[in-house]
Amino acid sequence: MAVSGVRSIRLLNQISEMELVSQQIGxxxxxxxxxxxxxxISPEQAMIIAAYNEAxxxxxxxxxxxxxxxxxxxKDFLSAHWSRIYPAExxxxxxxxxxxxxxxxxxxxxxxxxIGDGWIAKDYRGGDLLGLIQRLLILMAYDEWKPELTYGWMxxxxxxxxYAARWGYTIVYPRGIEWRVPPKQVDLRDxxxxxxxxxxxxxxxxxxxxxx
Numbered sequence: 001m002a003v004s005g006v007r008s009i010r011l012l013n014q015i016s017e018m019e020l021v022s023q024q025i026g027x028x029x030x031x032x033x034x035x036x037x038x039x040x041i042s043p044e045q046a047m048i049i050a051a052y053n054e055a056x057x058x059x060x061x062x063x064x065x066x067x068x069x070x071x072x073x074x075k076d077f078l079s080a081h082w083s084r085i086y087p088a089e090x091x092x093x094x095x096x097x098x099x100x101x102x103x104x105x106x107x108x109x110x111x112x113x114x115i116g117d118g119w120i121a122k123d124y125r126g127g128d129l130l131g132l133i134q135r136l137l138i139l140m141a142y143d144e145w146k147p148e149l150t151y152g153w154m155x156x157x158x159x160x161x162x163y164a165a166r167w168g169y170t171i172v173y174p175r176g177i178e179w180r181v182p183p184k185q186v187d188l189r190d191x192x193x194x195x196x197x198x199x200x201x202x203x204x205x206x207x208x209x210x211x212x
Contacts, residue, residue: 003132005053005124011140012048015041018117021050021058027119032085034063034117039085041065047144049137051129062118062133064141064150066111074105074112074149078177086183095183104173104193113138113147128166135168135204142201151195159192170200 012018015036022030032038034046044066051060069077079097086095115137120130138150153176154164164172176193183189196204 003051003127003129005059006051006129007054007056008052009133009136010050010052012050013043013046015039015046018046018048018061018063021048021061022117022119024058025060025119025121027061027117031117033114034065039065047137047141049133049140051133053124058121059124060118060120060129060133062130062137063116064137065114065116066141066145066147067114068111070110072110074108074110074151075102077110077112078102078105082177082183086185086188088181089184093181095179095188096181098178098180101178102176102193108149110149111145111147113141113145113150115141115150115152131163131167138168138196139201139204142198149195149197150201151193153191154194155187156190156192159194164192164194167194168204169194169196170203171195171197 012021015030015034018034019030019036022028029035034041047064049062050058053059067077072080079102083094083096087093088095115134118130118134141147141150152169156174158164159172171194173193176191179189
């Protein structure tokens with residue numbers, strides 16, 4: 001990978017390995033979508049790209065998880081998943097989506113690939129390393145799992161600054177989640193849904209081919 005400061009990248013499949021890299025690059029604990037105390041993710045469901053510097057130390061990462069829930073569409077899955085992992089303000093209560101939330105996800109059946117927990121060590125920020133890792137991960141996850149849709153979540157300021165397109169996403173929905181009971185974590189109350197389907201994957205591959 002021809003990126004300043006990056007000597008190599010490695011593909012990991014164990015969440016325990018992801019936890020270690022996360023601590024080493026200064027991210028801290030994994031987010032709820034990957035944390036082992038909230039999920040049961042087997043090695044066949046996980047794909048993590050980690051970037052390493054000349055000294056062999058990790059400097060960045062991003063993870064993908066595979067989900068397939070027969071009988072549910074993406075709207076069903078998102079509602080069930082988010083209401084299990086994010087607490088609300090009131091003790092013992094979890095966040096709950098509004099009934100009409102995520103209508104864009106209705107009728108979209110799996111399998112799905114979720115991209116998240118991207119992080120770059122402080123001394124290596126300012127370039128496009130996270131974008132390169134994400135685009136590579138999107139393509140590798142598609143090659144391995146053939147998901148109908150690959151998706152993630154992004155803050156409004158990031159989308160408006162053009163990060164969604166630069167990181168490989170071709171589908172963007174503002175107000176990605178509407179809440180009946182909002183999560184305690186304030187920055188999750190207004191997020192964009194970003195995604196890329198199989199047609200988008202083909203377009204990304206074409207663009208990469210043109211650049212060669």
